[in-house]
Amino acid sequence: MTKRFGGSVAVDALDLRIAAGTYCCLLGPSGCGKTTSLRMLAGHERQSSGDILLDNHEVSGLPPAKRGTAMMFQSYALFPHLSCLDNVAFSLRMRGVAKAERHARARGMLRLVELEALADRLPAQLSGGQQQRVALARALVTNPAALLLDEPLSALDPFLRGRVRAELKRFQRELGITFVHVTHSQDEALALADLVVLMRDGRIEQQGTPFEVFDAPRTAFAARFMGGHNVIALPQGLAAVRTDRTLLRPPGEGAVQAAVRGVEYTGTGFAVTLAGPAGEEWQALVGEAALRQRPLEAGEAVGLGWDEQDLRHLADST
Amino acid sequence: MSSSPPDRRPIGRPVAPLLQAAPLALVLLLFFVFPLLATAVVSLWNYTEYSLVPDVTQRNYVEMFEGCSNLSDGLCTTFRTYLSTLRLCAMVWAFTTLFGFAISYFLAFHVRSDTMRMALFLVCTAPFLTSNVIRMISWLPLLGREGVVNQFLVGTGLVDQPQDWLLFSDFSVVLAFVHLYTLFVTVPVFNSMMRIDRRLLEAAQDAGASGWQTLWHVVIPLTKPGLVIGSIFVIVLVMGDFVTIGVMGGQQIASIGKVIQVQMSYLQFPAAAAQAVVLLGLVLLVIAVMTRLIDIRREL
8 A cells, every 4th residue: 555645655555464363563764754654554544445354345435433543652642631531431322322322332342451440530541651551442442353553651650661561461471362552662562563664764664573683684774873883894795793793803814894983881791892894883792701711992993793693685786 | 057048929919911801801890891781770760751860669571571471462572572582593594503503514624725715704794794784775776676576476476466575574684694794603613513533434434324324423412512502692682772673673573672762762771771781692592592502612
């Protein structure tokens, strides 16, 4: 499917299959078209061309509620004038479900997210994490086939983010429905996803399991965006080596030469920042014992090497 | 030895804040509290054909409600006047609210560019560009017996003869009020609407709400503070009006403002003051009920 806004193409010929019950993360820098893709899935944007199928049913022309998807909005978009219970029961109310039944079902959802005690509070009286769970309950109350989450963790503080992340994964596993999660954080994608879809400029740059995408980046962009890689220009073209697989050798040895910029203690080891001959920024993770054996000083010259099996040749030339 | 405390400001008599608040307090005292008190005091005075007599008498209030306890002869003049005023007020309120809400909705949710929004908003203020008198006189050639509207209606054969209800009637009074006061509803309602997070509308749509359901369950509840503020403006303005009702109603329609004006012209100041105090009480009561329904302080 393709989405054009006026003259600019936001999402270009996106072709993606997500297996049922998958936790899929659309990952990419801002402006890469991941949110637009999600909104097209949800039915809040109309695609300029192409089709959207859910369970092999064409849903492109259907309004959001008829698609069997539910969306959890960035910063949640809870109705400020309704209690948690009424927020969760909102979509049932729109469908004309009787009050007693919709409240019972909404209470059930609140129980699932462990917020039953706060059912009568207004959203403004809840913490960020609690609001997030109300939004989740609201999205799940109609038993959607797919839940679409737009940057669900970005409004939370870092401490809460980790906990909520674990909860999201647990809900997805327990409910067994498809989650499509938009994020710009590779940590989030690696931690949560069964399928990572890395996007760039409205196209899919690479997709696969978190391990595939992280361990074997296809392009320099993928390697740089996922992090933990050194992109090195070799005679046979660009290649990437994971920072923890980059080995420091004495000067003159190894495949490329570099100068030590600085050494940072990371707790579990040391991160050695390096400058390449053309000003490239590299990094090598060195174990405590290894560094103690051979201390490094800033400005020192070193060689960089790696096991041949750790070298990933990249598709792009620059 | 003990040294003097580092903070030497006198405790308990901070003068600066009082001085800062003084100008506004003075203005309010002089132009708000004093006239109100004067009105209340004068409403207890006595009067003759040619003089005011300082006194404490219930005469003005008693005369105002004379015969009102006896409902068998129909309503007394005061009650009938209040009823007529309230009826006008209710009609004007209904129309200004409806139009104000519709205009705000269009401006807030359908107009995309801010420039266009501002331009259209300025167009809404057009009724205020001319003076009140000219504005009302302008209705005459439009709505009169030989007016443009009647000529058009007769000319196209929609009616057989010129319609009299167009001018000097409830219709023309309500029309003039609505023309003028819709803006007073539009502004606060628009303000409330602009604060609504657009994602809430999408969330409602995502939950399967139709356009009307979104309007009823999301937009209107979140616009209530603006609606209440606008309603207060309209009710206060219409309840106290005598010029528009006088001119547009051909001096035929009873209103409290008109009664007060007439009493003033006969120099019955104490009677007029008593009317004003009762009117003030009634309007305050209406506002109290409305603010009880919605906590507008939260929005201001």
